Amino acid sequence: MDKKEALKRAKNFADDLDGIIGQLPMERVVAKHVQFFLDLRNDGVTWPQIAEFMQGIGIRRKDGKPVPPEQ
Numbered sequence: 001m002d003k004k005e006a007l008k009r010a011k012n013f014a015d016d017l018d019g020i021i022g023q024l025p026m027e028r029v030v031a032k033h034v035q036f037f038l039d040l041r042n043d044g045v046t047w048p049q050i051a052e053f054m055q056g057i058g059i060r061r062k063d064g065k066p067v068p069p070e071q
Contacts, residue, residue: 001039007057009036014059023062 001009013033017023030037040050049070055066 001043006040007055009033010054010059012036012059014052014057017059019025028066 013029013036016029016032017026037050041047045053051067051069059067061067
């Protein structure tokens with residue numbers, strides 16, 4: 001996957017986090033997009049890099065804090 005595709009898929013993830021009355025549970029949206037994360041990992045991307053990438057496009061936990069790699 002190239003960076004453009006990763007950014008597109010990350011933005012789809014971010015869009016799916018936005019529920020009708022607020023942010024949906026992160027785990028539910030991760031489950032929907034699990035293939036995206038598996039593809040990144042198969043391309044050699046580490047969990048800390050994934051977390052940093054997601055933070056870079058504005059994805060945060062419901063409480064507004066950055067998503068830690070272990071989540």
